[in-house]
Amino acid sequence: MTDSEPSGKPQLAATSWALLGMLSYEQELSGYDIRKWIDWSMRFYYGSPAYSQIYSELKKLEKRGYLTSRVENNGTRSRRLYKITPSGLDAATQWAREAPVEPPSLKHPALLRITLGHLSDPAALKAMLQEHIAYVDQMQSDAAKEARWAGADPSWAYAKIALDWAERYYTSERELTLKLIKDLDEAEAKFPKVGEDAKIPWPDPTFWYEIEKQVEAEDAE
Incomplete structure (x- = not known):
């Protein structure tokens, strides 16, 4: 624990808390096991870190005393197994109970392309969104499958709730994407028509600030 870190409130990366959470069942797990779990x-709602990131965070946690590890040899194959320590379990429990929840950070590549749609065209954007729907459908199907299998063991009851949520999330994402495809037709009709050599139309910055003033005035009413 560093000198600048408040006593009893360790500052860890989100990935570290996820790893401690995986190990809080108090079973020995390898980095491969953790990645599979x-x-x-978690990949349905928090992403899946690379193996390099997992092993890097595991080393940091072991250095803090939150984990121990040992090498298990099985003939010609060996693997390092990690186990949570009492202090690691205490820290993870405190985090789960008391740490404030940060607002979710949404990074949506498809929406970024829509925002910059003036650099593309509706047909290309719709094709991109159809690919996104295929991804969403696969994630929804996988989440539903994992949720169903999570129901096989009572110790996964909370994980199943999260997986059920993930299935509903991707169902909603599909509906929102279909609406985006419809909205592109309206955007194409409204967008200023320009010739091949014309400059891409874009509001002057002074216009942005004028709109901002109007919004602030409306909020003040």
Whole structure:
């Protein structure tokens, strides 16, 4: 624990808390095991870190005394197994109970392309969104499958709730994407028509600030 870190409130990356959470069941797990568990569950709503990131965070946690590790040899194959320590379990429990929840950070590549749609065209954007729907459908199907199998063991009851939520999320994402495809037709009709050599139409910055003033005035009413 660093000198600048408040006593009893360790500052860890979100990935570290996820790893401690995986190990809070108090079983020995390898980095491969942890990655598989994350792929089965957390990837639907928190992403799946690379193996390099997992092993890097595991080393940091072990250095803090939150984990111990040992090498298990099985003939010609060996693997390092990690186990949570009492202090690691205490820290993870405190985090789960008391740490404030940060607002979710949404990074949506498809929407970024829509925002910059003036650099593309509706047909290309619709094709991109159809690919996104295919991805969403696969994630929804996978989440539903994992949620169903999570119901096989009572110790996964909370994980199942999260997976059920993930299935509903991707169902909603599909509906929102279909609406985006419809909205592109309206955007195409409204967008200023320009010739091949014309400059891409874009509001002057002074216009942005004028709109901002109007919004502020409206909010003040």
